[in-house]
Amino acid sequence: MDIDLNGILNSKRLAISRALSFVENTDNLDMELTDALFKHLGRAYRIGVTGPPGAGKSSLVDRIITYWRDQGKRIAVISVDPTSPFTGGAILGDRVRMGRHYADKGVFIRSMATRGSHGGLALRAQDAADIFDAAGYDIIVYETVGVGQVELDVAKAADTTLVVLVPESGDDIQAMKAGLMEIADLFVINKADRQGANQAFAQIQSMLEMRHPEKGLWPPQVIKTSALQDEGITDLTTALIEHRQFLDEHGIIRQNFRDRIQFKIQSHIDENVLHSFWTQGRARQLDQAMATEKVRNILPGKIVAALLNDETK
């Protein structure tokens, strides 16, 4: 790839766009881009926003953008689309909803499609964030639709993870609690003008109190907002800033940085190893084994063993 490193470092939109497309569209099996950017990483604050569809994540991110733009900060948003493996598409709705920031040079919003591989989505989101980090964006927001495994992985690639719920989520808080507790630094009850907001608030609070966080760990907070009515946004951004300070003071930002590199290295190695294994010959061998008319007569374990043991392909 022809990486325009100077263009990225000088925050040229074209250079950034091209690098993002590279991340999205290539197998990215070498780490050329990572190595080029590496010395320029570590300044940006990375916020992951996750939660069920319908929680109003995009509207909330829209408000966060406005808040930080008013403070002169530059902000990038990466919308990660878990459905895209099926379509190659991106989250149209989000683009529309955050559209009014498109003319603002201090805001860069990008929907990321993925190309099927599982670990790949989280990895590519991280690569994209690295580009924005190197380009001098102050704040990077990963936004995901859903609360599944990949979304949680993406959230883990952030310094602060915000889990957005709505008053009606009450039923599910119980079910999801263990997993959410593990990743949420801040809970947001959005659409808090709706019925049940106080109940949901109390429910999460009591969940958090039961937990007795270890000393030195951040005690997660619950914040009520209404993105549409522009309420609670200052509470939210204040909590975000407090969390970031906490991370800084406890050396966690540095540890997160290290963990993300290790994740990236390990994922790249895995991709390479599998890429080397799946030669055309082996892929053909598997296809042929499956193409037999009498699929009932094959033994799957035999096919696995044959492919693993054949060194000649």
Added chain:
Amino acid sequence: MDIDLNGILNSKRLAISRALSFVENTDNLDMELTDALFKHLGRAYRIGVTGPPGAGKSSLVDRIITYWRDQGKRIAVISVDPTSPFTGGAILGDRVRMGRHYADKGVFIRSMATRGSHGGLALRAQDAADIFDAAGYDIIVYETVGVGQVELDVAKAADTTLVVLVPESGDDIQAMKAGLMEIADLFVINKADRQGANQAFAQIQSMLEMRHPEKGLWPPQVIKTSALQDEGITDLTTALIEHRQFLDEHGIIRQNFRDRIQFKIQSHIDENVLHSFWTQGRARQLDQAMATEKVRNILPGKIVAALLNDETK
């Protein structure tokens, strides 16, 4: 593993439970279980149920169980928990909600935790379904929380995929539409006694009409239900049966069966290849590279290359 194949084939609960635990708790790197069960697969009808948290999936599955139990069918439910990588836990809420079927010998409900690997979750859900299939269960329901990548993978492992929404999901239908359209055979608008149900219904209908499915493809349907009020359940089960007949008549059941085996074979090979690569020596090498005080001085691409090129570890 000591697989009690006869126990499974005779549908002994203890044998099934032990096989499920095996699937859940081992790396399952050989395909001993798959090969043992293989000749006994293909009878069960596999239904995937997915949709956002709060859509009432568990209540709906509960009604489906009751309906088919009244017809004398045996039914297994696999609740796949995407949050469990963080906790090892399972979906407590679902167990509680479907608890009244626990005493029924014709019903087997199992929450599946996973152990971190991405492809692993979908793969293990499929292994679990194979056990129930071999044990003679007529219907197997995969239930997932969320609409993320892994959940969609799990849904793809089913013959029929049901996407459950609520009237309030309207906002998100637009955003998720491409991905959902690709996988949903049936859309259910649950909690249809709530405001906005007809609007959501019309929205999905018009989406489906715009699509002009190719001849020979199943035209997805929309069904309104209220699981709590026990309304629309017969409509839903009728549509499920129609879809299954359609699949049978078009040879799709057989193709699905083949695709699932191929997915399983490929995933097992991938796991084996990575397992062979990550020797203790290589894992230590990566840890040591990351443990350096001056993480800023490393070049990630160099570490990748060193690990990939060193054949001696």
